[in-house]
Amino acid sequence: MLALTRWKIILVLGSAIFGLLFTLPNLVPEGVLPSWAPHQRLNLGLDLQGGSYLLLEVDTKALTKERLTNLTEDVRTKLKSAQIDFTELGVQGAVVSVRITDPGQVRAAYGLLNNSLGERLLTGGRDVTVRTGADQHIQTAFVSTASDAAAADAVSRSIEIVRKRIDAMGTKEPSITRQGVDRIVVEAPGESDPEKLRAVIGKTAKLTFQMVDSDVAPQDMAAGRIPPEDQLLASDDGFAPAYVVKRRSVVTGEMLTNASGSTDENNQPAVAFSFNGQGTRRFAEVTTQNIGKPFAIVLDGRVISAPRINSAITGGNGIITGRFTVESAHDLALLLKSGALPAPLNVEEQRTVGAELGADAVRAGAISLAIGAAAIFAFIILAYGLFGIFAAVALVINVSMIVAAMSLTQATLTLPGIAGLILTMAVAVDANVLIYERMRDEANAGRSAMAAADTGYRRALTSIIDANVTTMISALIMFQFGAGPVKGFAWTLSIGVLTSVFTAVLVTQVLIGLWFRIARPKALPIA
Amino acid sequence: MSRFWPLIRLVPRQTHFDFVSLAPYAAVLSALAIVGASLSFVVQGMNFGVDFVGGTVMEVSTPGPAPLGPIRADLARLEAHDAQVQIFGNPNSARVQFRSVQGKDANAGAVFVASQLTSQFPGLKVSGQSTVGAKVSGELVWKGVFALGTALLLMLLYIWFRFQLQFGLGAILALFHDIALTIGLLCVTQIEVSMTSIAALLTVIGYSMNEKVISFDRLRENLRKFKRTPLREVINLSENERLSRTIITGTTALLALSGALFMGGPALFPLVFTMAFGIFIGTYSSIYVALPVILLWGVRRDDEEARPIGPQPARP
Numbered sequence: 001m002l003a004l005t006r007w008k009i010i011l012v013l014g015s016a017i018f019g020l021l022f023t024l025p026n027l028v029p030e031g032v033l034p035s036w037a038p039h040q041r042l043n044l045g046l047d048l049q050g051g052s053y054l055l056l057e058v059d060t061k062a063l064t065k066e067r068l069t070n071l072t073e074d075v076r077t078k079l080k081s082a083q084i085d086f087t088e089l090g091v092q093g094a095v096v097s098v099r100i101t102d103p104g105q106v107r108a109a110y111g112l113l114n115n116s117l118g119e120r121l122l123t124g125g126r127d128v129t130v131r132t133g134a135d136q137h138i139q140t141a142f143v144s145t146a147s148d149a150a151a152a153d154a155v156s157r158s159i160e161i162v163r164k165r166i167d168a169m170g171t172k173e174p175s176i177t178r179q180g181v182d183r184i185v186v187e188a189p190g191e192s193d194p195e196k197l198r199a200v201i202g203k204t205a206k207l208t209f210q211m212v213d214s215d216v217a218p219q220d221m222a223a224g225r226i227p228p229e230d231q232l233l234a235s236d237d238g239f240a241p242a243y244v245v246k247r248r249s250v251v252t253g254e255m256l257t258n259a260s261g262s263t264d265e266n267n268q269p270a271v272a273f274s275f276n277g278q279g280t281r282r283f284a285e286v287t288t289q290n291i292g293k294p295f296a297i298v299l300d301g302r303v304i305s306a307p308r309i310n311s312a313i314t315g316g317n318g319i320i321t322g323r324f325t326v327e328s329a330h331d332l333a334l335l336l337k338s339g340a341l342p343a344p345l346n347v348e349e350q351r352t353v354g355a356e357l358g359a360d361a362v363r364a365g366a367i368s369l370a371i372g373a374a375a376i377f378a379f380i381i382l383a384y385g386l387f388g389i390f391a392a393v394a395l396v397i398n399v400s401m402i403v404a405a406m407s408l409t410q411a412t413l414t415l416p417g418i419a420g421l422i423l424t425m426a427v428a429v430d431a432n433v434l435i436y437e438r439m440r441d442e443a444n445a446g447r448s449a450m451a452a453a454d455t456g457y458r459r460a461l462t463s464i465i466d467a468n469v470t471t472m473i474s475a476l477i478m479f480q481f482g483a484g485p486v487k488g489f490a491w492t493l494s495i496g497v498l499t500s501v502f503t504a505v506l507v508t509q510v511l512i513g514l515w516f517r518i519a520r521p522k523a524l525p526i527a
Numbered sequence: 528m529s530r531f532w533p534l535i536r537l538v539p540r541q542t543h544f545d546f547v548s549l550a551p552y553a554a555v556l557s558a559l560a561i562v563g564a565s566l567s568f569v570v571q572g573m574n575f576g577v578d579f580v581g582g583t584v585m586e587v588s589t590p591g592p593a594p595l596g597p598i599r600a601d602l603a604r605l606e607a608h609d610a611q612v613q614i615f616g617n618p619n620s621a622r623v624q625f626r627s628v629q630g631k632d633a634n635a636g637a638v639f640v641a642s643q644l645t646s647q648f649p650g651l652k653v654s655g656q657s658t659v660g661a662k663v664s665g666e667l668v669w670k671g672v673f674a675l676g677t678a679l680l681l682m683l684l685y686i687w688f689r690f691q692l693q694f695g696l697g698a699i700l701a702l703f704h705d706i707a708l709t710i711g712l713l714c715v716t717q718i719e720v721s722m723t724s725i726a727a728l729l730t731v732i733g734y735s736m737n738e739k740v741i742s743f744d745r746l747r748e749n750l751r752k753f754k755r756t757p758l759r760e761v762i763n764l765s766e767n768e769r770l771s772r773t774i775i776t777g778t779t780a781l782l783a784l785s786g787a788l789f790m791g792g793p794a795l796f797p798l799v800f801t802m803a804f805g806i807f808i809g810t811y812s813s814i815y816v817a818l819p820v821i822l823l824w825g826v827r828r829d830d831e832e833a834r835p836i837g838p839q840p841a842r843p
């Protein structure tokens with residue numbers, strides 16, 4: 001095994017050069033290396049460079065509830081416009097149920113709802129089923145596949161919108177990924193103010209313009225006696241605590257094409273917006289018909305302002321006034337521009353590491369690594385002399401290959417990962433210990449130096465591979481199990497296992513082979 | 528001794544320790560340790576961190592020494608449940624942990640406490656924060672248990688595949704021993720159990736298994752070499768042969784971790800401490816749990832079928 005074949009030398013030299021070349025960017029300041037040299041540095045985890053991690057869950061229950069509410073309103077509007085009287089309209093579980101007052105109209109109502117509710121599916125049919133029940137009842141519900149598709153679609157759309165919002169914040173290299181069915185992981189390196197992130201992600205930013213129902217008397221409103229087609233919304237405008245508004249919205253946030261921070265005629269902060277064609281038409285129509293009446297601008301179920309329509313607005317532009325600061329107007333514009341979330345996002349897990357804490361961790365990690373390496377070097381050289389130096393050289397190449405591989409693949413190095421790196425060094429040295437102890441045994445058994453060295457490598461190899469497979473198994477399981485730091489640990493450990501078998505076996509072999517060729521020893525230096 | 532270098536020798540070239548004769552005492556020792564670990568597990572329990580029970584943990588730094596008492600009092604005023612306040616690394620930093628705040632969900636509670644603390648204690652800064660909701664923490668518990676279970680199963684299968692079944696069972700019993708004692712250590716020291724602890728446990732399993740494989744390899748080799756020698760003597764011989772390696776590797780590993788143990792800071796300490804314990808216990812259990820089990824059970828000798836299915840070790 002000690003024969004110095006050309007491929008062995010090339011492989012060892014090649015890997016040493018690879019390790020050095022791709023480790024280099026981590027050792028010198030940025031901008032020093034020539035442009036052809038690799039420049040990727042280690043990708044530090046959030047625990048080392050500071051940043052925020054958020055695990056969000058799309059609230060699909062709220063989505064279902066909203067879809068059912070919309071379905072209820074659809075049933076109400078359709079029946080009303082066909083002048084069919086009804087009672088007991090409401091949601092029961094996952095079903096919208098209604099009782100038709102006149103038994104003679106049940107058939108007509110069924111036909112109407114069956115043909116017009118919901119949306120046409122690609123597979124044919126509609127996404128809403130309509131059934132007639134006992135006692136003149138009609139029940140409508142969403143097809144389950146359509147509900148699943150709506151939920152899946154909501155998650156995908158949420159990811160897009162979260163991405164837009166975070167990009168607009170100017171956070172560097174955020175990572176936004178889907179996890180499981182209805183979860184989103186947001187990782188924002190360098191963003192150590194979780195509140196800022198949550199303020200941007202946490203708001204649904206559902207904007208609607210709804211007419212205020214001025215016909216409801218204040219005492220009815222206070223007693224909660226409001227018509228079924230109206231709803232009572234709390235207000236933040238500073239003029240009234242709440243407004244009674246029509247459920248049906250005139251225009252919605254989806255019809256906005258642009259929004260920006262601006263000021264109103266009194267130089268107060270406001271949000272300027274423009275509508276798309278459909279929004280422009282609808283808004284022009286409504287404002288023309290309702291001059292002198294107030295409408296409410298509603299954000300996430302709260303009225304932000306309720307201006308009076310002074311003249312028809314046909315240009316498709318406008319401003320939202322309210323009690324804004326320059327910053328909150330800017331933030332709202334940003335939210336409106338990136339669109340409303342289809343469903344609320346719940347924060348299930350949040351982790352933040354400040355930049356200082358991260359820097360402390362880097363320092364602690366570096367010191368640990370340096371002490372660990374120095375201790376290993378000292379001990380292995382004391383124990384095996386010249387061969388110990390060979391093992392130390394192999395270890396340096398090993399560590400540089402790990403760093404190079406991690407820089408190249410941009411795998412994340414975390415604080416536990418540094419512990420993984422230290423352990424990897426110990427396990428790598430173990431391979432050399434196994435080899436050298438074998439050599440000693442063989443030399444003691446009376447073999448010549450060359451034969452003992454050769455047999456040492458041969459015999460130790462199976463043990464080394466067997467032992468490293470077990471480490472690899474536990475690393476792979478960790479990779480499956482863990483998030484963030486633990487994954488970083490597992491990744492470092494796995495790369496380390498691969499490189500350490502290579503360097504401990506092959507690099508030392510070439511070094512010892514060279515030494516045999518040059519020194520022509522009669523005995524092993526470790527015997 | 529060498530002509531090249533004054534090599535240190537931790538063990539003489541040839542040793543003749545009777546490892547096996549100590550096995551009954553070791554068995555008693557292990558049994559007592561496991562009983563102790565179980566007692567501690569029942570009485571003290573594990574100190575689960577927010578990863579597994581949900582809640583918030585934040586690291587705060589203050590201009591002077593952290594006022595632990597007043598912070599505790601403030602948390603009580605805010606109705607934070609299961610609140611703990613400890614020094615974190617240096618006297619100017621503290622670690623504030625609580626399960627929930629009366630009447631608030633996990634996130635709102637965390638935001639509330641952070642803003643209250645920063646306004647109550649001038650100069651206090653929240654340098655890091657983790658909040659884990661109940662749903663996620665519940666899942667993490669199962670994921671952790673599942674990961675440990677899978678690890679044990681795969682190790683058993685691997686050893687079974689490479690050696691005889693008896694070896695695999697010895698190894699698995701030894702692994703259970705190691706896990707029980709490591710968990711006992713976590714209970715006794717009340718080190719916080721987090722997601723990283725699962726990684727530490729998996730590392731302990733990996734290292735311990737590593738030891739067993741090295742030990743079994745040598746045993747298997749000697750079983751073939753000395754077909755007529757009693758198993759007990761072959762075990763003693765094998766362990767004496769690899770004693771030097773065992774000590775050198777164990778020392779190297781512990782030395783390597785020493786830097787992280789003492790200088791790695793409070794974030795790294797629990798992980799590294801558990802790993803260091805694992806190196807110790809993994810080495811011990813290879814000699815005094817796995818091998819005695821094999822000795823008691825017996826192995827198939829002069830049975831060529833018992834040879835591994837995988838690649839054969841190269842013969843000279």
